[in-house]
C-alpha cells in the first residue's frame with residue numbers, strides 16, 4: 001500500500017467572493033494558484049506573499065514524502081505521496097496549517113488514501129471515503145470589540161491599506177498586490193519575459209500579455225490600460241462605427257464564461273482510470289484536464305487577437321481571472337460581441353475533441369454592458385446571475401450567453417429575455433447590422449411602441465411606423481419574417497425578440 005494525500009482548497013467561490021473589490025478577487029484567485037503550485041513556476045515571484053514558506057514546509061518532509069507526480073494538475077490542490085502513511089498525513093496537515101496561516105479565511109481539506117496506486121484513489125466510493133480527512137475551516141471572528149475589516153466585513157481589521165486609507169483583515173491584506181499594476185508592465189517589457197517572475201494579482205493579465213507578445217515577430221509590447229475609463233475610451237474596430245455618436249466612448253463590457261458538462265466528463269474519465277488502473281487511462285485523464293485549460297487559454301488569446309487593431313498601443317482586454325474552464329474579462333463595449341463570438345466559436349471548435357462526439361462539453365457566458373463607473377463588484381454579480389441563466393437555457397447542449405445592458409435595460413437581468421445560443425447570434429448578424437444602421441431615435445420610438453400592452457395595438461403601431469420609416473423594414477423582417485405586417489397582432493414572444501435584438505444591437509459592431 002502507498003499513502004496518497006491531497007491538500008486542497010474548498011468552497012473556493014465563497015472564498016473569492018468575500019471581497020467585492022476586483023483586486024480582492026484577483027488577488028485571492030492568484031494566491032490559490034501560487035499556493036498549490038509550490039514546485040512549479042508560479043511559486044517563483046510570490047516571495048513577498050510568503051508562498052516559499054509552503055515549499056519550505058514540504059522540504060522538511062522530503063525525501064520520505066514527495067509531490068505525487070502521477071496526480072492530476074488541479075488548480076488549488078497539492079498531492080503528496082509516501083510509503084509512510086503517518087508521515088504523509090503529518091506533512092499534509094503541516095502544509096494545510098501553512099496555507100491557513102497565509103490565507104486565514106480559506107477552507108483547506110486534507111485527505112489521506114492508503115491504496116495500491118493513485119488510480120485506485122480515483123474510484124467511485126474511494127474518492128469520497130478517504131482513510132482520514134480533516135477540514136480546516138476559516139477562523140471565526142471572536143473579538144466583537146475589534147473593528148471589522150473595511151473590505152470583507154467578516155474579520156477583524158489588522159492592517160492599514162495606505163492607498164485607500166482603509167483597514168483590512170489579514171486575509172484581505174494578503175490579497176493586495178505588493179507591486180502596483182502600473183510598475184509591473186514596464187518591468188516586464190524591459191526584461192526577458194520569462195525571467196520577469198509572476199506577480200500575484202495579475203497572473204491572468206501577465207499570461208495574456210506574454211501570449212500576445214509571443215504571437216508577433218519581435219514582440220508586440222502593448223501597454224496595459226491604466227483603468228476602466230481608459231479601456232472604455234479605446235475606439236471601435238471600425239472607425240466609422242455609428243455607435244460613436246451615442247456611446248461617447250465611456251462604456252465597457254464584463255464577461256464571465258464557464259464550461260458546461262465538464263464535471264461529468266471528468267467523473268467518467270476518473271472512473272475509467274480507476275477501473276482499468278493502466279498508465280494510459282491515467283494519462284488520458286491528465287490530458288483531458290490539461291486540454292481543457294489549453295482550449296480555454298487559446299479561446300481567450302484568439303478572441304483578444306480578433307479585437308486587436310493594428311494601431312492599438314494598449315491591450316484591449318483586462319483578464320481578471322482565468323482558471324481551468326472559467327474566464328472573467330473586461331473589454332471595450334464596442335468590441336465585446338466580436339470578442340464573445342470568437343471566444344465561443346474557438347471553445348466550440350476545441351471542446352469538440354473531448355468527450356462524447358455527439359455531446360461534447362460547451363461554454364456559456366454572462367455579459368454586462370455598462371458605464372465604466374458602474375462598480376465592478378456589481379458587474380461581476382450581474383455576470384454571475386446571467387451566466388447561471390445562460391447555462392440553464394442550454395443544459396449543456398450548445399453554446400449560450402445572456403446579457404444585460406445596464407444603461408438601456410437597468411442593473412438586473414431583464415424579465416422575460418431568454419438567453420441566446422451562438423447559432424442564433426450567427427443567424428442574426430444581418431439583422432443586427434440593420435439594427436446598427438438605424439438612427440437612435442428610430443430605435444427609441446420602436447421600443448416605446450413595443451411597450452404597449454395590447455398585442456393588436458403593438459402590431460398596428462409598428463406597421464404604421466414602417467410606412468413612415470421604411471429604413472426600419474429590413475430590421476423588422478429579419479426578426480419577424482418577410483410577411484410580418486400581414487398579421488393582426490404581435491405576440492409577446494415576437495415583441496420580446498424585437499426588444500432583445502434592439503438591446504443587443506446597441507453595441508453590435510461587426
Ligand SMILES: [Zn+2]
Nearest residue numbers: 149152169172
Ligand atoms: Zn477582510
